Amino acid sequence: MKIKSLLISLLAILTFSSCGAKQSENNNDNDMNKNNNNSKTIVVFFSHAGDNYGVGNIKEGNTKIVAEIISKKLDADLLEIVCVKDYDMSYDALCNLAKKEQQAGELPGFTLLLNNSKVEGKINLNAYNNIYIGGPVWWGTYPQVMFSFFKEYDLNVKTLHPFTTHEGSGLGNCVKDLEKTYPKATFSKAFSIYGHEVRTEEGKIKIEDWIR
Numbered sequence: 065m066k067i068k069s070l071l072i073s074l075l076a077i078l079t080f081s082s083c084g085a086k087q088s089e090n091n092n093d094n095d096m097n098k099n100n101n102n103s104k105t106i107v108v109f110f111s112h113a114g115d116n117y118g119v120g121n122i123k124e125g126n127t128k129i130v131a132e133i134i135s136k137k138l139d140a141d142l143l144e145i146v147c148v149k150d151y152d153m154s155y156d157a158l159c160n161l162a163k164k165e166q167q168a169g170e171l172p173g174f175t176l177l178l179n180n181s182k183v184e185g186k187i188n189l190n191a192y193n194n195i196y197i198g199g200p201v202w203w204g205t206y207p208q209v210m211f212s213f214f215k216e217y218d219l220n221v222k223t224l225h226p227f228t229t230h231e232g233s234g235l236g237n238c239v240k241d242l243e244k245t246y247p248k249a250t251f252s253k254a255f256s257i258y259g260h261e262v263r264t265e266e267g268k269i270k271i272e273d274w275i276r
């Protein structure tokens with residue numbers, strides 16, 4: 065009888081403590097959700113569809129695919145920087161043009177698409193504390209039009225999560241240039257992926273690993 069009641073007590077303790085563990089896991093989930101609600105997340109990106117290195121003529125740019133995966137995974141808003149200049153040309157021609165833009169320090173105009181809808185005027189980014197910033201590497205850093213965006217939007221008090229797609233340069237100078245632009249921002253570990261890899265299953269896994 066004594067042994068039976070001892071066993072029942074032990075079972076009760078075990079059941080209670082495992083419930084406790086579950087409950088504290090759930091509390092953590094709630095805390096995370098609370099944080100997410102208090103500080104929204106947005107993915108800001110530029111991406112070029114059309115003739116590109118290693119992937120041919122693509123309908124959707126490599127970086128856009130990464131940006132969409134992040135946005136979906138984190139339930140984050142998606143802000144696309146659209147250059148007012150026409151970049152619909154061969155890869156070689158665009159390389160020449162981009163080189164000239166960079167050498168001249170040109171800051172091309174841009175419009176913004178928030179979740180695929182045109183933003184009229186300036187977008188208010190106050191609600192967003194976590195900002196994912198991504199673009200292709202063009203001549204070692206982000207395309208000039210992204211610097212046009214950086215000039216207009218002060219992201220110094222934000223937490224920035226930089227990423228790039230590239231064909232050999234990795235992050236290039238993108239993070240360094242972002243750090244120079246926003247010396248007071250907090251930076252998380254940046255991520256880069258080959259452009260031709262983003263449509264593959266391995267690529268998707270790498271992107272999701274980084275998000276995690």
Ligand SMILES: Cc1cc2nc3c(=O)[nH]c(=O)nc-3n(C[C@H](O)[C@H](O)[C@H](O)COP(=O)(O)O)c2cc1C
Binds near residue numbers: 111231234
């Ligand atoms: C104008 C231009 C310049 C590029 N310069 C580089 C470079 O310096 N280093 C690199 O690794 N890849 C370079 N690339 C390749 C792109 O970074 C790569 O294809 C990227 O995934 C394109 O992304 P997107 O489709 O989102 O524009 C360049 C591509 C273009 C069009």
